[in-house]
Amino acid sequence: MPQETYRTPKLRDISVNERPQERLEAHGPQSLSDTELMAMILRSGSKGRNVLSVASEILQQASSLNGLLKWSDAEFKKIKGVGKVKALQLVTIIEICRRIRDRSPVSEPVLDSPDLVADYLKREAEELEVEKFWTLCLNRKNRIIKKVEITSGTASNSLVHPREVFREAIRHGASAVICAHNHPSGDPAPSAADIKVTRQLREAAKVIGIDLLDHVVVGNNRHDPKGLGYYSFQESGLL
Known part of the structure; x- marks a missing residue:
């Protein structure tokens, strides 16, 4: 006897009240789960698999909607x-x-503690597979004027010159x-x-007369033995 192939129910076989489009029309997009929102974009499934x-x-596969920010078309095409x-x-x-996210008008934050710096950069840093170095330019009240990317590369060649x-x-x-x-490893x-370049930056700041308030290494909580998700040279007494 041939082996029976498992097939998911067709969308038309699902109760009308449980179908994403009908729920969207009746209750609005806020009522849909992440899966149902994705199904509305896909519109159709494949042979033997419904769109849900x-x-x-x-x-x-992406772990979350946020995880999709890293996906290319190649990752999507791996899905049957x-x-x-x-x-x-x-x-x-x-x-x-x-x-839309990156261009949304927001009031530039005051960065007067390392946890605020880490929160400010966390969303961008989580998406990166390479090491980047930023200068956060601040006014007299520690409100950010400009975030400038100085270098971008691998963990072995992304050191920065104080100049x-x-x-x-x-x-x-x-x-x-x-x-x-x-x-990128997540361990901050x-x-x-890192220690060498921080010392160089500290000495250069004294000569130029612009305060170096901190050097923050951004990782994530899961891979940080201390559970903070960041490392602050200022908090550690190295500045």
């Missing part, structure tokens, strides 16, 4: 039921969401700066190179 099943697999056109539509929607850091601070009229960089413990 495909949407569920995408979110399971997502072809080239759907994959390109999905990455287009994600890029629109990213641009680059303070050139940007002078250009933007900063009274003080906070330096920050991410560790500083390396020997």
